[in-house]
Structures are given as C-alpha cells and as structure tokens.
Amino acid sequence: MPAKNRVQDLAYFGGEACFNSKLHVGQLYLPPEEEFRDCFRGIFRRRYFANNGPLVRELDSRIAEYLDVRHAVCVTNGTVALMIALKALVKEGEVIVPSFTFPATVQAVSWCGLKPVFCDVDQEKHTLTANKVGRHISRKTAAVVGVHLWGHPCDPDNLQQLCSERGISLIYDAAHGFGCSWHGRKIGGFGDAEVFSFHATKILNGSEGGCIVTNDDKLAGVLRTMRNFHSTETFSRVPLRINGKMTEAQAGMALLGLKRLDEHISYNRRIRDIYSTYIEDSEGLALVAGGDEEESNFQYCVVDVDNTRTPIDRDLFMKLLASEGVLARRYFYPGVHRMPPYSDMVLPEKTSLEVTESLCGRLLQLPIGASVTPEDAKKIGDLLSFICRKAHEIAEITGNAGELS
Numbered sequence: 001m002p003a004k005n006r007v008q009d010l011a012y013f014g015g016e017a018c019f020n021s022k023l024h025v026g027q028l029y030l031p032p033e034e035e036f037r038d039c040f041r042g043i044f045r046r047r048y049f050a051n052n053g054p055l056v057r058e059l060d061s062r063i064a065e066y067l068d069v070r071h072a073v074c075v076t077n078g079t080v081a082l083m084i085a086l087k088a089l090v091k092e093g094e095v096i097v098p099s100f101t102f103p104a105t106v107q108a109v110s111w112c113g114l115k116p117v118f119c120d121v122d123q124e125k126h127t128l129t130a131n132k133v134g135r136h137i138s139r140k141t142a143a144v145v146g147v148h149l150w151g152h153p154c155d156p157d158n159l160q161q162l163c164s165e166r167g168i169s170l171i172y173d174a175a176h177g178f179g180c181s182w183h184g185r186k187i188g189g190f191g192d193a194e195v196f197s198f199h200a201t202k203i204l205n206g207s208e209g210g211c212i213v214t215n216d217d218k219l220a221g222v223l224r225t226m227r228n229f230h231s232t233e234t235f236s237r238v239p240l241r242i243n244g245k246m247t248e249a250q251a252g253m254a255l256l257g258l259k260r261l262d263e264h265i266s267y268n269r270r271i272r273d274i275y276s277t278y279i280e281d282s283e284g285l286a287l288v289a290g291g292d293e294e295e296s297n298f299q300y301c302v303v304d305v306d307n308t309r310t311p312i313d314r315d316l317f318m319k320l321l322a323s324e325g326v327l328a329r330r331y332f333y334p335g336v337h338r339m340p341p342y343s344d345m346v347l348p349e350k351t352s353l354e355v356t357e358s359l360c361g362r363l364l365q366l367p368i369g370a371s372v373t374p375e376d377a378k379k380i381g382d383l384l385s386f387i388c389r390k391a392h393e394i395a396e397i398t399g400n401a402g403e404l405s
Contacts, residue, residue: 001379004386007393011323018379019325026201027299027369029264031256039252048248052228055251062258063211067188071220073212074251075227075244078175078197081210082108084244085193086143088222089169090114091239093142098128099337100356101147105173106336109145117141118337120353126150126288130158135350137162143169148177148187150288151296156182156190163191171195178204179265181295188213193223198254201369203264203297206254209246264370268298271368271377275301278381282388284310288363301366302331303384310388311395314364320387320394326380331365 002009002016009015030036043049056074063072075081086095086108095109099118109116119136122129126149133144144163146154154172163170170191177187178196188194193214198206212223221236227244257264272287279285286304305314314330321328335356336342347353366380387394 001382004383007390007397010320010387010394011325012320013397017324018383019376022325022327023367023372023376023380024327025329025365025367025369026371027203027205027264027268028200029203029205029257029260029370031253031260035256036253039256040249043248043252050245050247052245053248053251055248055255056246059246059251059254059258060211062255064213066258067186067213069189069213070215070217071213071223073214073220073223073227074246074254075210075212076246076250077208078173078195078199078210079104079108080227080242080244081195081197081212082145082171082173083111084223084226084242085171085195085212086112086114086145087239088219088226089171089192090142094138094140095143095145096128096133096136096141097145097336098147098149098356099335099342099353100126100332100359101149101173101336102175102332103336103339105145105147106342110341114142115140116342118342118347118351118353120351120355121149121359122155123355125152125154126359127152127154128159129155130162133159134162137166137168141166141168143171145171145173146191147173147175148180150300150302151176151180151298153177153180153182153187153190153294160191175199175202176299177297178202178299179261179295179297183294186295189215192216193219198250198257203268203299204254204261205257206246206250209250209254265297267370268368269296270374271372272298272301274374274377275303275366275381278378278385279303282385284388284391285384298368300331301368303364303366305362305364307362310391312387312391312398314362316394316398317384317387318364321380321383324383326367326383328367329365330360331363333360335360 011017060072094115096117128146172194174194175197196211198209225236225238229241229243279287
C-alpha cells in the first residue's frame with residue numbers, strides 16, 4: 001500500500017491508488033472449477049436442463065431441510081419469487097413496504113397490480129416494526145412485506161401477531177437473510193412465506209436464482225404450479241402462471257455453494273472483524289451490519305457515516321475510497337419513494353420517512369466476500385482511519401463535502 005502521510009497522498013488528490021484492481025462489494029463465491037465441471041457434465045449427460053429437473057428437486061429438499069421448513073420452491077430469481085408469492089397470497093389492495101430497500105421489493109408489488117404503501121423503518125435495525133406498520137393499516141391493506149435487512153430479522157413475532165389479528169398476509173423479503181436466525185430459529189419459517197435470492201453477489205450463489213419457502217402445504221402447491229407456465233408439475237387452481245422455473249445449471253451452482261456455506265460465512269465474519277478493529281477507533285464511523293446476538297451470514301459490511309461527528313459526508317468518503325480502487329456503495333440510495341415511478345406518488349400527510357431519508361444519506365457498504373483478502377481489508381481499514389484523522393483538512397480542501405465536483 002502506498003504510504004499515506006499527507007492528504008495529498010490520497011488518490012483523489014493525485015496520489016497513488018492503493019489498489020490496481022477494483023474491489024467490489026459483491027460476494028462472488030465460486031465453487032472449485034473441477035466440481036463445477038463435474039456438475040455440468042452430469043447435466044449434459046442427463047440432457048435435462050429445466051422443468052423441475054433432479055438438481056432443482058434436490059435443492060428444494062436441501063433448502064427446506066437446512067431452514068427447517070416444510071416446503072422450498074426454487075425459481076429463476078428473487079424478484080420473480082416475490083412476485084409469485086404476492087400473486088398467490090394477495091388478490092387486490094394495498095401492501096405496506098419499506099422504502100429503505102432494494103427497488104425490486106417494491107416493484108414486485110407493482111407488477112402484481114397492487115399498491116405499495118411506504119412505511120418508515122427502525123432507527124437501529126433499519127427494518128419495519130409492528131408499531132410503525134400499524135399506523136398505516138387501513139381497510140384496503142392486504143399484506144405487509146417486511147425485509148430482513150443486513151441479516152437483521154424484521155420484527156417476526158410482533159409483525160406476525162399484528163398481521164394475524166388484522167387478517168393480513170405477511171411476506172418476508174429475505175434476500176439478505178440466508179443462514180441468519182431469530183431466537184435460535186433460522187429465517188425462512190416466518191410469515192406466510194419468505195423469499196430468498198441466490199444472485200451471484202449473495203452468500204449462497206446460484207449465479208442467479210431465488211426461492212420461496214413456506215410451512216403452508218396448500219400454498220406450496222399453488223407456488224409450484226405458478227412457477228411453471230405449463231401444466232406439467234402440479235394442478236392447483238392459480239390466478240396466473242409464469243415462466244419462473246429454476247434451471248438445472250442454477251440449481252447445480254447453488255448446491256455446490258450450499259456445501260461451503262458455513263465456510264463462506266466464517267470467511268465473511270473474518271473480514272468484517274478486521275474492518276471492525278479499524279472502524280471502532282475512527283471518529284464519525286460506526287459498523288452497523290452483522291449482529292452477534294444471532295446467527296448471521298455477514299453478507300454485508302455497512303458503515304454509518306455520522307455527519308455530526310465528522311466534517312465530511314458519506315458521499316465524499318465514497319469518492320475518496322473509489323479513487324483508491326475501493327468501490328464502496330451507498331445502500332440504499334435515494335430510497336425507493338424517490339425513484340421512478342414512485343417519485344410521482346403523493347405520499348399521505350401521515351407518512352413520515354424521516355429515518356429512511358437519514359439512512360439514505362449516511363450508509364456505506366464496504367467490499368466483502370471472496371474477492372477481499374484479509375490483507376485487503378487491513379488496507380481498507382487503514383484508509384478509513386487515515387481519512388478520519390485527516391477529515392478536517394480534507395473538508396477544508398474540498399470546501400464543502402456536500403457540494404463536490
């Protein structure tokens with residue numbers, strides 16, 4: 001790592017960058033190449049590529065066993081999984097969702113012809129709470145979609161009680177939550193259904209893919225029928241079918257990843273713990289991702305940049321790191337309610353998204369996963385510490401952290 005003794009040594013101001021190759025935030029865990037080849041040789045030998053093949057059936061079974069649920073229904077991606085779950089459970093009406101989430105969470109609601117109602121999140125956990133959701137329930141409310149953000153469980157007990165009392169469906173977007181737990185119980189068996197993503201950047205990687213899990217036998221039959229656009233698997237009465245089938249290639253990748261899931265989680269924790277040693281001594285920064293009170297996958301390493309304690313803002317931190325080859329990201333920005341088509345919605349007067357607005361301007365995700373070595377993490381930690389020590393000088397040079405060129 002090039003020596004950083006002066007502010008001018010930072011690449012943003014003309015110094016030499018720390019990394020020649022860019023470091024991204026995605027996991028990118030790949031199986032050993034020979035195992036990958038063996039898996040695909042089997043697919044070619046069987047000449048069975050889609051339509052609920054043997055690898056998909058095995059993955060359904062393995063995931064259900066791992067999560068201790070009755071049914072797992074694998075599909076082509078996490079967004080389609082959420083669309084199918086919503087369509088199976090909700091005919092019409094409004095769905096309460098966080099704005100502080102990945103846009104696909106809310107877009108799935110819209111694709112199903114349902115109206116999203118934005119709700120603010122908890123200041124500490126960054127997830128919906130029953131107390132906040134309860135303020136938005138009306139006679140039009142048909143469902144709640146909670147998001148287990150950063151692996152933090154989304155108030156499972158209280159939301160379940162609220163939704164059961166009101167006769168409202170409860171679905172969880174668990175794209176961040178595979179391998180995480182709540183009170184010793186794996187995320188996956190809460191609500192009416194939970195949805196996972198096996199995108200290439202997730203801790204369990206199918207290159208792409210998703211899964212719906214449930215303990216409801218009847219619902220599982222509906223989901224299996226809906227994921228297939230022709231009647232070759234089950235014959236439940238369903239509102240619509242879709243070509244949501246997972247391929248054998250995706251299932252093979254996910255099965256290989258499932259074998260090494262504990263190893264990958266352990267590695268993520270190691271990188272996160274390295275970051276933690278630097279961040280805890282850096283004025284204005286706090287590590288918010290990955291809790292120790294429950295099982296976590298440590299899929300995300302998110303830093304809160306507190307502008308009341310440092311003179312430079314999150315966006316300047318991001319630009320300083322990017323110049324060094326560290327492609328940290330704003331998660332989530334600017335909030336789904338500020339993105340098309342939702343930016344044209346007129347929010348009800350009672351809707352306050354104050355916490356969401358604050359988080360959208362403060363949080364920064366650091367690289368983690370297979371592409372980040374422990375030595376890389378130490379270099380990034382050193383960079384963060386250096387930037388914090390020189391924060392006042394950097395702010396003077398840039399003029400105003402909120403008005404960067």
